[in-house]
Amino acid sequence: xxxxxxxxxxxxxxxxxxxxxxxxxxxxxxxxxxxxxxxxxxxxxxxxxxxxxxxxxxxxxxxxxxxxxxxxxxxxxxxxxxxxxxxxxxxxxxxxxxxxxxxxxxxxxxxxxxxxxxxxxxxxxxxxxxxxxxxxxxxxxxxxxxxxxxxxxxxxxxxxxxxxxxxxxxxxxxxxxxxxxxxxxxxxxxxxxxxxxxxxxxxxxxxxxxxxxxxxxxxxxxxxxxxxxxxxxxxxxxxxxxxxxxxxxxxxxxxxx
Amino acid sequence: xxxxxxxxxxxxxxxxxxxxxxxxxxxxxxxxxxxxxxxxxxxxxxxxxxxxxxxxxxxxxxxxxxxxxxxxxxxxxxxxxxxxxxxxxxxxxxxxxxxxxxxxxxxxxxxxxxxxxxxxxxxxxxxxxxxxxxxxxxxxxxxxxxxxxxxxxxxxxxxxxxxxxxxxxxxxxxxxxxxxxxxxxxxxxxxxxxxxxxxxxxxxxxxxxxxxxxxxxxxxxxxxxxxxxxxxxxxxxxxxxxxxxxxxxxxxxxxxx
DNA sequence: CGGCCAATTGATTAAACTCAATCTGCGTGG
DNA sequence: CCACGCAGATTGAGTTTAATCAATTGGCCG
Numbered sequence: 001x002x003x004x005x006x007x008x009x010x011x012x013x014x015x016x017x018x019x020x021x022x023x024x025x026x027x028x029x030x031x032x033x034x035x036x037x038x039x040x041x042x043x044x045x046x047x048x049x050x051x052x053x054x055x056x057x058x059x060x061x062x063x064x065x066x067x068x069x070x071x072x073x074x075x076x077x078x079x080x081x082x083x084x085x086x087x088x089x090x091x092x093x094x095x096x097x098x099x100x101x102x103x104x105x106x107x108x109x110x111x112x113x114x115x116x117x118x119x120x121x122x123x124x125x126x127x128x129x130x131x132x133x134x135x136x137x138x139x140x141x142x143x144x145x146x147x148x149x150x151x152x153x154x155x156x157x158x159x160x161x162x163x164x165x166x167x168x169x170x171x172x173x174x175x176x177x178x179x180x181x182x183x184x185x186x187x188x189x190x191x192x193x194x195x196x197x198x199x200x201x202x203x204x205x206x207x208x209x210x211x212x213x214x215x216x217x218x219x220x221x222x223x224x225x226x227x228x229x230x231x232x233x234x235x236x237x238x239x240x241x242x243x244x245x246x247x248x249x250x251x252x253x254x255x256x257x
Numbered sequence: 258x259x260x261x262x263x264x265x266x267x268x269x270x271x272x273x274x275x276x277x278x279x280x281x282x283x284x285x286x287x288x289x290x291x292x293x294x295x296x297x298x299x300x301x302x303x304x305x306x307x308x309x310x311x312x313x314x315x316x317x318x319x320x321x322x323x324x325x326x327x328x329x330x331x332x333x334x335x336x337x338x339x340x341x342x343x344x345x346x347x348x349x350x351x352x353x354x355x356x357x358x359x360x361x362x363x364x365x366x367x368x369x370x371x372x373x374x375x376x377x378x379x380x381x382x383x384x385x386x387x388x389x390x391x392x393x394x395x396x397x398x399x400x401x402x403x404x405x406x407x408x409x410x411x412x413x414x415x416x417x418x419x420x421x422x423x424x425x426x427x428x429x430x431x432x433x434x435x436x437x438x439x440x441x442x443x444x445x446x447x448x449x450x451x452x453x454x455x456x457x458x459x460x461x462x463x464x465x466x467x468x469x470x471x472x473x474x475x476x477x478x479x480x481x482x483x484x485x486x487x488x489x490x491x492x493x494x495x496x497x498x499x500x501x502x503x504x505x506x507x508x509x510x511x512x513x514x
Numbered sequence: 515c516g517g518c519c520a521a522t523t524g525a526t527t528a529a530a531c532t533c534a535a536t537c538t539g540c541g542t543g544g
Numbered sequence: 545c546c547a548c549g550c551a552g553a554t555t556g557a558g559t560t561t562a563a564t565c566a567a568t569t570g571g572c573c574g
Contacts, residue, residue: 061484061505079415087418089411101400101407105287109408109506128394132389139386143358145562146403150358151366153410154346158336160417161344161462194405195519205418207563212522228520228571244339248318250367422530453552464531469554485539485552 021045022119022183026055027141028250029182044168045069045121050134057098057120057248064106066122073118077110080204083256088203090153091115091176095183097145100128116194144251151249152179160205163220163243168204173231174194178250179252190232225237278302278378279440280326284398286439287508294395302326302378314355314369314377318422320361323379324353330375331451334367335459345460347410348372348433352440359386373451379495399514401508408506409436419464420500422471425461429498430481435507447489 015038016028024041027033033041048071051057057075058064068075075092089110092098098112103125132139154176159168173191180186197215201208218224223239225232233239272295273285282299284290290298294340305328308314314332315321325332346367349355357371360382389396412432416425433450436441454472458465476479479497482489490496 052404077411081415081419085419089414101355101403103400105395105401105404105508107505107508109404109508110411129389129393129400132396133388136386137391140361143360143386145361146358147366150406150410153334153407153414154334154367157346157410157414157417158338160414160461162338162342191396198520199494199523202418208520209522209564210562213562214522214523248364251362251366252362270552454554455552465552466532467530470530473554 015039015218018184021069022185023071025093025183026136027145030144031137031141033137033141039136040204041138044123044127047122049120049122051075051114051118051120053114053117055114055118057114057118058110059067060108060109061143062108062109064102064108064125065082066092066098067100067125067128068092068104068112069121069123070096070098071119071121073114073116075118076113076115076199076203077121078113079110086202087205088199090156093176093179094185096149099125100142100146100149102127115199117232148249148251151251155249165204165206165210166217167243169200169211169214169218170223170239171245171255172200172204173233174236174239174243174245175250177233178247182250187232189234189236190230192229193226193231194229272296276338278326278328279442280328281493283352283441284402285396286423288394288398290398297392298395299418301330301380301384304379306377306379308375308377312371312372312375314375315331315365315367315462316484317365317368319365321356321359321365321382324357324382325369326375326380327353327355328378331372332377333370333372333456333460336367337368341418341422343459345461347406347413347458350433350436350440351442353406356382357399357403357406359388372456402406405506405508408508412506415452418453422461422463422467423474424464424500426457426471426475426497427480427503429457429461429500430490431493431496431500431504432507434490435504441506444489446491446493447487449486450483450488451486485502486489 004017015035016024020028021042022040023045024038025162027041028038035200042208057068057108060079070092075098077089077092078086079089092112099106099108106125134196152175155171158173161173177186177191182193195203197211198208201211204211206214215226219226223235223242225234239245271289272292273281277285277295278299280302281290281295314481315326317336327349332355334346334349335343336346337343349369356365363382385399390401409432412428416428418489420428422501434443434448437448437449442449452460455465458468461468463471471481476483478495480492480499482491496502
C-alpha cells in the first residue's frame with residue numbers, strides 16, 4: 001500500500017506530518033512545499049469556526065462572509081429549485097476550499113451546507129490574491145486545486161448526463177475514496193459515508209428509492225458493504241469495472257489502488 | 258434595450274468599443290478597466306491560431322499546448338466514455354478561456370473541440386500567474402471569470418440531475434443567450450446555434466430523438482423558432498417560466514431581458 | 515413507550531430510450 | 545443541370561429505466 005507508482009516522485013517533507021492540516025497534506029502531495037510555505041499555510045488557518053451538521057455556511061444568492069478552508073468534516077454545495085428539487089453539485093472535503101476565487105463579487109451561486117459537524121478556517125478572500133502575488137509555489141498549488149475542482153464537477157456532469165444508476169454510484173464512491181485517501185482520511189478499503197440515501201439521490205440525480213435499490217444490488221453482488229455512515233469496498237476492481245473509473249482527473253502524482 | 262437595470266452601474270470606457278476583443282468586452286462589463294489594462298489584454302492575444310469546425314484544440318489526457326482565449330466561434334468541452342457515450346460539459350464562447358489555471362500540471366481532463374470555425378489566442382499559462390502578480394484589477398477579473406465558469410458548470414449539473422427535458426433545453430438556451438449577449442454576440446431575440454441535435458443531446462443528457470421531439474414541442478408551443486444554426490426566441494417569458502431561469506449565476510451587473 | 519427519520523419493499527406509471535424507417539437539404543461529380 | 549450520397553432531422557412503434565405512490569420496517573432519541 002505504501003508503494004508509489006514507478007516513476008512518480010515521492011514527495012515528502014519533514015515539516016509535513018500527521019499533525020498537519022488537511023490542506024497542507026493535500027498540497028504537499030502535489031507541490032514540494034518549503035518549511036516557510038508550510039508555516040504560512042498553517043498560519044492562514046488561524047481563524048477558525050465550527051458548524052454543526054445541517055448548518056449552512058453560505059446561502060445561494062448571499063455573500064460569502066469569507067473564503068473557507070475545510071479542516072474537518074464534509075460540506076455539500078447544492079442548489080435548491082423553487083419546487084424543492086435539490087441537486088448536490090459537489091462535496092468539499094478536508095483540505096478543500098469554499099469560495100477560493102471569490103474576491104470582489106462575493107455572491108454565492110449555491111448553498112454550502114455542513115453534512116457532518118465541521119471545522120473550517122476563515123480568511124479574507126483578498127489574502128488569496130496575496131498568495132498569488134507573493135507565493136508562486138503556493139499559487140501553482142491553488143491553480144492545481146482549482147483545476148481539480150473543475151474536473152470533479154465535470155465528472156459529476158458526466159455521471160449525471162451519461163451514466164446509469166449503478167455506474168453513477170460506483171463512480172462517486174471511488175472518487176470519494178481517492179479524494180479522502182489523498183488527505184489520509186480514507187480507510188484501507190473503506191470510507192466514512194455521512195450521506196443519507198436522500199443526500200445520495202440528490203447527488204446522483206436519482207430518486208431515493210432507486211438509490212436504495214442500487215445500494216442493495218451492489219451489496220448483494222458482493223461489491224460493497226453499506227451501512228449507515230460507512231461504505232466498505234469489497235472489490236475495487238469490480239467497482240472500477242462498473243464505473244469505468246479513471247482517477248487521472250484527480251491528478252495526484254501517486255495513486256494507490 | 259440600451260436601458261440598464263436601475264441601480265446597476267453603467268460601466269463604459271472610451272478604450273472599449275466594437276473593435277475590442279470579446280475578452281475585453283466581457284471583462285469590461287464586470288470591472289472598470291484602465292486604458293493600460295485594455296491595451297495589456299489586447300496585447301495578450303497577439304499570438305493567434307485558427308481551428309476549423311470539428312478540430313480538437315486539446316485532447317483528454319494530453320497536455321495543454323497553451324492557455325487559450327476564444328476570440329471567435331464556439332468550443333465544446335466534452336468527455337467521451339470508453340463505449341462512445343459523450344457528454345458535453347460546457348461551451349467556451351468568445352471571451353472565454355480554456356486552461357486558464359493550468360500551469361505546472363497541464364494535463365487536460367476533457368477534450369476541447371471546435372464546434373464552428375474558431376479563432377483563438379494562445380498564451381503561456383505562466384503569464385496568467387503574472388497577471389495575478391502584477392495586475393490586481395485584472396486578477397479580480399480572472400477570479401470573476403473563474404467563479405462564473407464554476408457556476409455555469411454547476412447549473413449544467415442541476416440541469417442534468419434535476420430538470421426535465423424541456424426545462425433543460427429552455428434553461429440552456431437562455432444561458433447561451435445571456436452569455437452571448439454579454440459579448441454582443443446575441444441577437445435581439447435570437448442566437449446563433451451551431452449545435453447539431455446530436456450535440457444538443459450530448460449536452461443535455463438526452464437522446465437525439467428526444468431532443469428533436471422537445472424542439473418540436475417548443476416550436477409548436479410558439480416559444481421558439483428553430484432551424485439549422487439559429488434559434489429565435491419568441492417568448493423570453495415563457496422560456497424563463499419553463500426553465501425557472503435565474504440569470505444571477507452569470508453575474509454581470511447589468512442584465513437585459 | 516412514542517415519535518421521527520431513514521431505509522426498505524412492492525406495485526404501478528411515466529419519461530425517455532432504442533430501433534427502424536423516412537425525409538430533407540446540400541454538396542459533388544458526371 | 546441532374547443524380548447520387550451523406551449527414552442531420554423527423555417520425556412512429558415498442559421497450560427500458562427509473563420515478564412515483566403507498567406501505568411497512570428499523571433504529572435511535574427523548
